[in-house]
Amino acid sequence: MSEEKRIYERDVITATISRLMIPFIQLFALYVIIHGASGPGGGFQGGVIFASSFVLYLVVFGLAAAGKRFPEGANTALMSTGVYLYAGVGLLCILISLGVAEYLNYGFIPLTHMFEENRALGMDLVEIGIGITVMAVITEIFFNLVWKKEEEEKEKEEPR
């Protein structure tokens, strides 16, 4: 808390503007993910844009505040959730269509009655999964590049 306050006093403009910008960046990222199927964009781009809002937060408010907002465990869990969603849709299709059809096809997810609509929904699910993973991975990479962790220091002290 005190850290945040201090930065506020020092950099009023950046802090205020980024507080205003971050929700809009995230909204744009969600737009890019959802509209990926019918226009430019998609899960990867949306995920990167979403992560860039976290990067902005870190740059403006400092490591301590950012580390409190995005704990590493939650980030790891998000990374895996995205991959589960991504691969889970595919595995579900294979399992459901095992006796019926030939190849991996998102149309077999039992979401609606229309085959084509199922396929579009399956693709959207996959895009969302990719988006979540990419967001978590890019944030994690950036945090790790900036942050010198205690674990590494512990390792450094030990003689090899």
Add this chain to the structure above:
Amino acid sequence: MLSPVEQFPVLIIAISLLSAFTILVAGLVNKKSCCFISIATILLQFVMSIVILDHVLTVGTIHYWLGGWKPPWGIEYLVDALNAYVLVIVLFIALICAIYSKRSIEHELPHKLVSFYTVFQLLITGMCGVTVTGDIFNMYVFLEIMCIAGYALIASSKIGLKAGFTYLVMGSIGACFVLLGIGFLYSVTGSLNMHDLSLLLPPLYGNRVVQAAFVFFFTGLGIKMAFFPLHTWQPDAYAYAPSAVSVIIAAAMSKVSIYAFIRVLFSVYTVEFIQIYAPLTTVISWLAAIAIIFGSVYALAQYNLKRMFAYSSVAHVGYIMLAVGICTSTTLGLTPAVMHLLNHAVMKGCLFLIAGAFIYKKAELWDIMKFPGLGRKMPYTGIAFIFTALAMCDIPPSAGFVTILYLILAFLEAGQFIFAAVILFSVIVTFCYFFHVVEMMYLRVGVEEEIEKERGEIPMSMLIPVLVLAALSWIVGVIWLMKIPFPILDAVNSMFGLGVVP
């Protein structure tokens, strides 16, 4: 309607990817569980790969069209005899390595267990992906997944940092060349499917773009597999990586890169291309011959055990490429090359396991000069080392002997006696450098009291993989001599239209 077995190629990759991220989550709860998840996944994949091999040999090639899109448009996973065979080798080595890595990595990288197993599983995903895919761009992507995981794993220990970075720079250049080659092929054919390319390319063999693309593939994949003039990253990377990583990159990753080259050479560019541009095989053969001599002689000069094995690997990549270079002029075709993929994986895997076992015992035991008395300190590992060294020296009926036998048969048939001389020279040099190590371990007497104090083997979970691979390096030779796996070789040769002298 597909049989469930035909879903396996895609499942092998999906399971591996899921497992990598499951390890990440499980690592938050319990760090010790990572290893078991990894072993269980690889075991499942290994069983699936054996089922695939059986299916391919009995029923026929597996075509899997992702999303139901037909080949020239969609991505196709294609598993034939060569794929399935390489897949079995890769997953077997990965299984051995995962079992071995439990104690080894706990000892070497105690703070990085979770990330190690995650990246390890991603490496296996990449290797499986390269082997099963039938789409050339998909192959590039999986090759990059494999290599990025490889860079991270090599650099995970402190001494491996520089080697890892050098490999990263060279490997990225190689990957860029492969990407350029794919772009060149796409620009003239408009297709990315390997089988489709092999049908579209023959009228264009005179085209400069197609020839330039081949040069790009040769250079790029040559860097990835450490072929002779491009091997400079390899000795450091193999020597300074953590022991378990050395095993998997020396035994499995280089094989996957060689497989990728064989696939590009024979499935995209066909035998006709090689016959039209006959100097090509001459270039490959002579480079391979130089690689064999160079690797053997440099291995003789090393005092670092893992570096010695690394230079020996340069020589053995040369063996395989020499067999590839000679394949169009004999009736044996690709037989020696395909054989040596398995033989070298087993033998070099075992040697790197043993080198890792010595380092596990005492951190300074990478130096051959510190070996005196080691044979009595670690009796089982010592015996395993002697047996594998004898197999490397091509004593019949070991795995190494079978390769040499078929290589020399091929040379005699093709009339290339000079290559036979090169091989025999390499065998003699191999015997010299292994004898040097064995002499250091057994015949020089160490300080006696120290031996009594330090007697003790490595843990069972490390010893069993060593003994299994040491036994296999002889059993595989016997199996080859009994001609049990020859249906694979026949299928590979007939698939590529080899084994018939023009």
Add this chain to the structure above:
Amino acid sequence: MIIPIDLALLALIVIIALVAITVKDLLSAIMLLSAYSFLMAIVWVEMHSVDVGFTEAAVGAGATTAFLIAALTRTARWEKG
């Protein structure tokens, strides 16, 4: 595709690439790389590949630059020699 704009952008890209690898200040080099990526994204959008241009603007000019600067905060800023 409008050829004069294309030519001007590509010429600028080549110049920026040359400067980026010669300048001694690594922070400048990284910012020049960012500009390079962004101009490249413009060229691609102008060549009708909106999707790739969009990705390059987000990833090449955004994420990669952020990574490089993050790495620079923990290493040296000036190239020697």
Add this chain to the structure above:
Amino acid sequence: MIEWLVEELLAKYNYWVSIILILIGFYAMIAKDNLIKKIIGLNIFQTAIFLFYISLADIGPLPKGTAPIVSEEMIHMGYVYVNPLPHVLILTAIVVAVAVTAVALALVIRLYEEYGTIEESEIIELERQRGM
């Protein structure tokens, strides 16, 4: 001569620029001593290859196409769109490129912590002194 110049150089200027950029990146990767410069060179190299792919999609027979965002009306009105396949390939390749960059930067940071320098020649010298 001038016709040849126009045909070979000007009509295919995208490819020439892409080749020049590839060479610039390749030079930086091989010859530069600084590790961050090598990574910058790698990025230039990869982006130049992407430019080559995008040019493949775009420079084709006339009439030139539009962006490959297709709707029913556009097809009815007879629009031609550029080949979208290279674009998709490059999307994947960009992902690979950013992953390579991230791994390379992580290695550079750890090398700096270990050796206190990011100049390759100094690292080699330090390694030699440590007797490796």
